[in-house]
Amino acid sequence: MKTIRRTAWMVVFCIHINPVFLHPADAHPATEPFEKAKQAHDEGRFSDAIALYQSILEQGYISDALLFNLGNAYYRLGEPGRAVLYYSRASYLNPADPDITYNLGFVQKTAGALSEDPGTYRRLAGRFTLSTWIGWGIAFYWLACFGLGWSWIARRGAILWRRLSLLLFLALIVTGAGAAHWISLSIHPEVVVTEKDQEALFAPLDGATAHFTAPQGTVGRQLDRRNGWILVSVDENRGWLKESSLEAVYPLY
Amino acid sequence: MRSGNKLQEERHPLASTSTASGEWRARVLPSREPGTRQCAWGSGSAGASRRTRRLRHRHVCGPIFVAPCSSRAFFRIVRPAQLVGSLLKQGATKTRRGAAGSNGIRVLVFLILLCGLLPLPVHAFQVQSELEPTALRIGEAANMTITVTGLENPPPPDLPDISGLRISGPGVERSFSFTMRNGVQEQSRAVTFRYRIIPLEPGNFKIGPFTYTAKGQSAEIPERELRVVMPGAPREAEDPAQQERDALPDLMFAELQVSRAPVFVQEWFEITLSVYTRGLNLGRDIYLENMPETGLSMQPFQELRAAREIVGNDVYEVRRYRARARALRSGTIVFEPTVRLHVLVERDRRERRDPFGDFFGPLFSNVERHPFDLQPEPVELAVRPLPTEGRPESFTGAVGQFAFRAEVSPKEITAGDPITLRMRVAGQGNIDVVRVPSLEEQEQVRAYDVRVASREVNRDLTSGEKTFEQIVIPRSEEVSELPALQFAFFEPETETYRTITEGPFPLTVRPADPRDSRVVFGDADPERARMLGADIAYLKPPPRAWRSIMDPPWFLHPAVWGAQLIPPLALLAFLMIGRHKRALVHDPARMRRRRAPRSARTGLRNAESALRKRDRQAFYEALWQAISSYFGNRLNLPPGDIEAPMIVRALERGGMNEDDLNRLQRLFEICDRQRFGLTSPTDAPVTDDHIRNWSEFMNDLNRLLKQCERIQI
Numbered sequence: 001m002k003t004i005r006r007t008a009w010m011v012v013f014c015i016h017i018n019p020v021f022l023h024p025a026d027a028h029p030a031t032e033p034f035e036k037a038k039q040a041h042d043e044g045r046f047s048d049a050i051a052l053y054q055s056i057l058e059q060g061y062i063s064d065a066l067l068f069n070l071g072n073a074y075y076r077l078g079e080p081g082r083a084v085l086y087y088s089r090a091s092y093l094n095p096a097d098p099d100i101t102y103n104l105g106f107v108q109k110t111a112g113a114l115s116e117d118p119g120t121y122r123r124l125a126g127r128f129t130l131s132t133w134i135g136w137g138i139a140f141y142w143l144a145c146f147g148l149g150w151s152w153i154a155r156r157g158a159i160l161w162r163r164l165s166l167l168l169f170l171a172l173i174v175t176g177a178g179a180a181h182w183i184s185l186s187i188h189p190e191v192v193v194t195e196k197d198q199e200a201l202f203a204p205l206d207g208a209t210a211h212f213t214a215p216q217g218t219v220g221r222q223l224d225r226r227n228g229w230i231l232v233s234v235d236e237n238r239g240w241l242k243e244s245s246l247e248a249v250y251p252l253y
Numbered sequence: 254m255r256s257g258n259k260l261q262e263e264r265h266p267l268a269s270t271s272t273a274s275g276e277w278r279a280r281v282l283p284s285r286e287p288g289t290r291q292c293a294w295g296s297g298s299a300g301a302s303r304r305t306r307r308l309r310h311r312h313v314c315g316p317i318f319v320a321p322c323s324s325r326a327f328f329r330i331v332r333p334a335q336l337v338g339s340l341l342k343q344g345a346t347k348t349r350r351g352a353a354g355s356n357g358i359r360v361l362v363f364l365i366l367l368c369g370l371l372p373l374p375v376h377a378f379q380v381q382s383e384l385e386p387t388a389l390r391i392g393e394a395a396n397m398t399i400t401v402t403g404l405e406n407p408p409p410p411d412l413p414d415i416s417g418l419r420i421s422g423p424g425v426e427r428s429f430s431f432t433m434r435n436g437v438q439e440q441s442r443a444v445t446f447r448y449r450i451i452p453l454e455p456g457n458f459k460i461g462p463f464t465y466t467a468k469g470q471s472a473e474i475p476e477r478e479l480r481v482v483m484p485g486a487p488r489e490a491e492d493p494a495q496q497e498r499d500a501l502p503d504l505m506f507a508e509l510q511v512s513r514a515p516v517f518v519q520e521w522f523e524i525t526l527s528v529y530t531r532g533l534n535l536g537r538d539i540y541l542e543n544m545p546e547t548g549l550s551m552q553p554f555q556e557l558r559a560a561r562e563i564v565g566n567d568v569y570e571v572r573r574y575r576a577r578a579r580a581l582r583s584g585t586i587v588f589e590p591t592v593r594l595h596v597l598v599e600r601d602r603r604e605r606r607d608p609f610g611d612f613f614g615p616l617f618s619n620v621e622r623h624p625f626d627l628q629p630e631p632v633e634l635a636v637r638p639l640p641t642e643g644r645p646e647s648f649t650g651a652v653g654q655f656a657f658r659a660e661v662s663p664k665e666i667t668a669g670d671p672i673t674l675r676m677r678v679a680g681q682g683n684i685d686v687v688r689v690p691s692l693e694e695q696e697q698v699r700a701y702d703v704r705v706a707s708r709e710v711n712r713d714l715t716s717g718e719k720t721f722e723q724i725v726i727p728r729s730e731e732v733s734e735l736p737a738l739q740f741a742f743f744e745p746e747t748e749t750y751r752t753i754t755e756g757p758f759p760l761t762v763r764p765a766d767p768r769d770s771r772v773v774f775g776d777a778d779p780e781r782a783r784m785l786g787a788d789i790a791y792l793k794p795p796p797r798a799w800r801s802i803m804d805p806p807w808f809l810h811p812a813v814w815g816a817q818l819i820p821p822l823a824l825l826a827f828l829m830i831g832r833h834k835r836a837l838v839h840d841p842a843r844m845r846r847r848r849a850p851r852s853a854r855t856g857l858r859n860a861e862s863a864l865r866k867r868d869r870q871a872f873y874e875a876l877w878q879a880i881s882s883y884f885g886n887r888l889n890l891p892p893g894d895i896e897a898p899m900i901v902r903a904l905e906r907g908g909m910n911e912d913d914l915n916r917l918q919r920l921f922e923i924c925d926r927q928r929f930g931l932t933s934p935t936d937a938p939v940t941d942d943h944i945r946n947w948s949e950f951m952n953d954l955n956r957l958l959k960q961c962e963r964i965q966i
Contacts, residue, residue, distance in 0.1 A: 060801050
């Protein structure tokens, strides 16, 4: 009887200290408009769904599911550029989500959008968020320091501890490289073409020679910014696009 | 000639001249076996060696295959088709005889090798001539080379006698090369005749044209001109510009030329920079500055082959550089660049008297570089805008000559399925900026943006091929075709616009089958389970935890950053502990000194225990243990060396007061007496007075040991 009572108290305690149970989904102020937006989407009222999703963002709440659903609504509304924008933002929050990756690729392919080959480094670094990289980095840093310190006082296995700490320091460097990818994205963010039939020009001037077309949903890297124009690198091509036709995707930590 | 391990092939000498179609020629005789023919020399006596026969074939036979076949005739010369037929027939015969294995492999090997040999092309007989240099001073010599390709042992050409020139030679060089083209190995042989031409008097000499005849064929060798001047002769000014140039003490000058003028916007043209020098040694790098920075798209300059030219009765070495450029706007572009180059002057050895200069000089640089700037005559280039008259609506800026193809696939679809419209543009011109027409969105057809599927443009961007793709989706079965596409471009040569039309593209669009959306359960026919379409993944449920945009990330919290100081501090602590432990290991006296109080406490605890048990013997043993272990560790003494006088002397040197020394000495004596039985018998009963005394001894010892800890021994 005593054991049962103790277990019951433990359960109650856990429920109260766990934030998930502390603020259950149905109690959160963002959940109600979220559900309404889903319903509007299912009924084909995509503009209403977008407005509801945006209202949640304006309240200051965000999640990868919200951005994902927003991308879906924009795609159904026939705006693949904005769909790609929100899928990209969602993938920054949750790079491991297969649905986000699939929808992003699907919409880009359907829209004929260009995208830069990220390369092995960016592909690997982009698999985890900056928080994850930093979390792992801190863990490796602590373990490496304590491993090295223990190797100085251990009576046995000092060499093993030293090698282990060296490996941990190498792992720390790897996590640093992963974090550097996200920091570089903050400096040169990815931009998404959200307007139709955009042409990248050789110079940031009206009437300059067109270099290449950038269909909606094209994702490139911002290299420079000048007088309302942005120099974008896409698939080994560089061209100036009007700032109004682009939306930047900054990493959200 | 081409040879392999087992097969050899040789082309007939006439093959390169009269047999453009590559007809196979062979001298053949009826074979001993039906269906094949045998070479007259290939079926030689049984005693003739294989090598001898092979060499004979090389010299006599035409384009034939020589294949080992049977013991009676090692080599058989047949036409390729006959060889295949023969081999197959032989294989069949042998199979019937029960020797299928070896024969089958042999047939297979022959067929594979045959496939590699069949597509041998036939080269044309070619003659090339070259004169280098084309400008000379009296006393210098020129070389004329005539290269004959595609003939074996061609006769040397007879150069006619030319008055004023002495022609000697020829020297003969033979070359032989293999090249791979489209996966086929090609061979070529060339014979080069080299003549040395020495001018005897100044003037302009024309060598040729003349006809070269060899083995019944003839080829024309074009005229080559050789200009010869007398060194130090007065200059012949032919035009005002030449006069002006001659007036300069010009050991070097530069010229800039454009290939055509005027040009149209977006039309490619060439800019050639020529640097003339006379008797100077120029550095390798030449810089071109002050070129127009706007309105022009230029490719990098490429260096052409160096040459010699006569200007104003002087022979100049000429370096030429060429770049392709394209005007981006109409108007006049003025080229007035500055050419910066370096003249190399050999360093005067007398200036290098220092020992290091003499030592390092030859190793590094023996010349000095003197920079010079040359100003070529400015060149004005008129750039014309593209004419508006006759400009098609579909014109999107392509200038040059292009071909355009468009196709759709698939042509039979279900409503709602995507169709790929693939458009290919190839040609010469501004291919890098060419765009193609696209289908507009219609009520019945959904159209996405055009994207570049592939791009193969040469390095200077003047020609290439681009493929574009556009995804279109017919929304209903009423769509029967996609409209035609028009691609227009401007041809600068003819100054006209041209339009290429592709399409319309007929389509067969089936209505969407509503049954396709049925759910297929496990017992359904597996052959009917197929991909019915593709779409985005459905919506996600509300998240369990929402994030606030305003909340800073956890790793920016000051506590997180502050906590990161713990590992280095811990590392520092570990470092100090480790160093301390290592120091103790190497210093036993110090380690024993640190162990002394702990060991004394152990002894005192034991004494206290014995006191409670009223065990006299154990009490004094424990008391002695406390004293001996403490002073043994403290003074780093072996157990047998612990004696009261030595310890008292050491404490006296350490500054312990006399009273405490006496007390300590007394304690030593009591312990010795009790331990060695010099007092009352050990089995006498322990009274309360004894207990009080022992307790007093313990307190005394405790206090004395603490006192000892405070002094330096």
